Amino acid sequence: LNQDADLFSDQIKSLRAEIDGALSTIDLPSRPEYLYTPIRYTLLGRGKRLRAILVHLIGEALGADREDLINAALAVELLHSFTLVHDDIMDQDNIRHGQDTIHEKWDESTAILSGDGIYVVSQLVISKIKTKTLSAIKAFNKAALIVCEGQAYDKAFENNYDISLSDYFLMIEKKTAWLIGLCAELSGIISDQTEETNIQLRSFGLSLGRAFQIQDDILEVYGDVETVGKSLGSDLISGKQTILTVLAREENQEEWLSSWKNIKKMETQTAILRLRDYLNRKNIIEKAYKYVEEYVDKARDKLEVIPLRHRDKLKQFTNIILKRVK
């Protein structure tokens, strides 16, 4: 079993290298530099490429055409990258994947325009797909609009203490989960599967995506202390809704708000420890982890559409989500 895990981990690394390679060799003009230099800078950044990897794993399992697979994976990664560039402006985040964001390194105009450019390039790439081209394009852009809706909820919910757990789930479904759902659906489309299969694939991705975002929220507070130290403040301080704050408010809104008011004033390392202490004491972290497990299980239950001999790989992929560290 360990050998299996090693093999899988090697495959992930080699897929990531392949996707990085494809991203770095996308055929883009060199001028105007104002547009293409920041686009190249972004595409050469260190992303985890989890979405593109998922497209590859499912597409390979279902026998997709190799070239279509590369284009689908690339298009999804570009769509994701476009949303990050624009979200980082909106949220004033200055670091992404260990490097300055575009609006930080250049300025906001440059970041707006290169984000637009990356999205346009994603359209050019997705329309290169040869199998079920139009279905692929339609699913792709439907997802893009839903991601915009998710980001809109994310912004509209900032600092709103009335946001319920179901509001939160609506937001993360659109902001994060749908794009991961698209990865799975798209692999089905380009493998010429039935609509029924594609919907089940999407719902696998949706569940996995929910788990992914909840895990992300947890890692904001419970990740490696040094890393969290730098980024605590980012989401929580800007008043974003996360699984932890929503559950904490649901458990006892008054107590949470008064504790959080104090914690916010503390020096970062102390604040994290105090925050963890609160969330542990109230069993909130436990509840949050249960959601991660629940959604990973739900995702796994949808894997019967994947041929048996490939299914284990996909299960191992869901483990990456379950156990990932920031």
Add this chain to the structure above:
Amino acid sequence: LNQDADLFSDQIKSLRAEIDGALSTIDLPSRPEYLYTPIRYTLLGRGKRLRAILVHLIGEALGADREDLINAALAVELLHSFTLVHDDIMDQDNIRHGQDTIHEKWDESTAILSGDGIYVVSQLVISKIKTKTLSAIKAFNKAALIVCEGQAYDKAFENNYDISLSDYFLMIEKKTAWLIGLCAELSGIISDQTEETNIQLRSFGLSLGRAFQIQDDILEVYGDVETVGKSLGSDLISGKQTILTVLAREENQEEWLSSWKNIKKMETQTAILRLRDYLNRKNIIEKAYKYVEEYVDKARDKLEVIPLRHRDKLKQFTNIILKRVK
């Protein structure tokens, strides 16, 4: 002939009303309001709809399917609208078509996200086209990338006194002309014309688009005094390259820069009169108008691909560009 002109003017009005109607009834969800309220606000604004009208005129002349025509016209108008929303943030323009821009009425995050949303909606609309769908989508997104390149040149050229006339023409070809070229090309594509015809249609639109942008630059200074009074400063003060400044620099860089330095300090109405005086005295306005006429003529020369009985309408359309007032 006057009767013809009246009939044409009525047709333009009715097309504009039809396009406004189609824009106002695009099927969009109502929530999240953060995304869709500003999108609706923008689409209900008073645009001239010249691009969508051009799609209709050519598509009707070439016998395009009615529904395809409406979708092509809408998609182009949405693409144009998306670029305006983002350009207005980059250029800090606060008024567009007589109403506050999104970033002025709401904020920059709202404007970035609604611009993105409008572009995604344009993708959903363009992919509804039934005739030569994939060709239409590809031409559409190729144009979208070129428009981004044009905006990049526009930003990169700001306050750069070394920009030549040919740099200027490169910039306006991409920033403005290509989208008008797309309108013509797209009408050809959905009318199932040969590639040769579509290229000629595009080159009609490209010439017309160049004339349009040069005329726009002229109207910044020579339009109705009241209107210009409010907007002088916008493009010129922010150091944009316009046909007038580029020609003035080419004629005598030193004299122009020292005059412009003085003019900029004056009260707006006086500044405009002094500016006009300078440009008249140096024959710059005359040269600029010659370019408008030259490109309108070039456009008209491409009209032989339009059936004879429809050709006159298209000629009348080029007159709108030639004689338009701001």
